[in-house]
Amino acid sequence: MKYYIGKIEEINGGMEYYDKFLFSTKGNADKYMDKVARDWRGCTKNDWDEEQGGYWSDCTIVRDCGCREIPKEDYDVLAKYLAVL
Numbered sequence: 001m002k003y004y005i006g007k008i009e010e011i012n013g014g015m016e017y018y019d020k021f022l023f024s025t026k027g028n029a030d031k032y033m034d035k036v037a038r039d040w041r042g043c044t045k046n047d048w049d050e051e052q053g054g055y056w057s058d059c060t061i062v063r064d065c066g067c068r069e070i071p072k073e074d075y076d077v078l079a080k081y082l083a084v085l
Contacts, residue, residue: 001026003075006033007065008040009054018065022078029067037064 003024010017025032038045041057049056054063070078 001072002029003070003072004029004067005070005078006036006067008037009063009065010040010060011054011063012060022075022082023067024075029069030064033064033067037062 001024004022006021006023006029008019008021010019021036023032023036037043038047038055040062041055041060043055043057043062047055047057049061052061052063054061056062
């Protein structure tokens with residue numbers, strides 16, 4: 001099991017929003033992040049926009065901004081207090 005802090009970006013018009021969150025996975029972290037971005041606003045694979053590099057949900061584009069692996073000790077401490085950073 002590996003532990004991460006992930007980051008999602010939403011762009012709606014001229015506004016940009018970022019959310020960070022904790023997750024752990026035994027699988028591929030990049031695939032996990034893509035699934036999170038797709039599910040963030042209820043998008044499907046058909047909502048993917050190659051040019052924008054994200055998923056469209058109405059007038060909002062949702063992008064996977066990647067993740068950073070963290071030590072299990074850090075994950076355990078952060079998970080006690082918050083899930084979204």
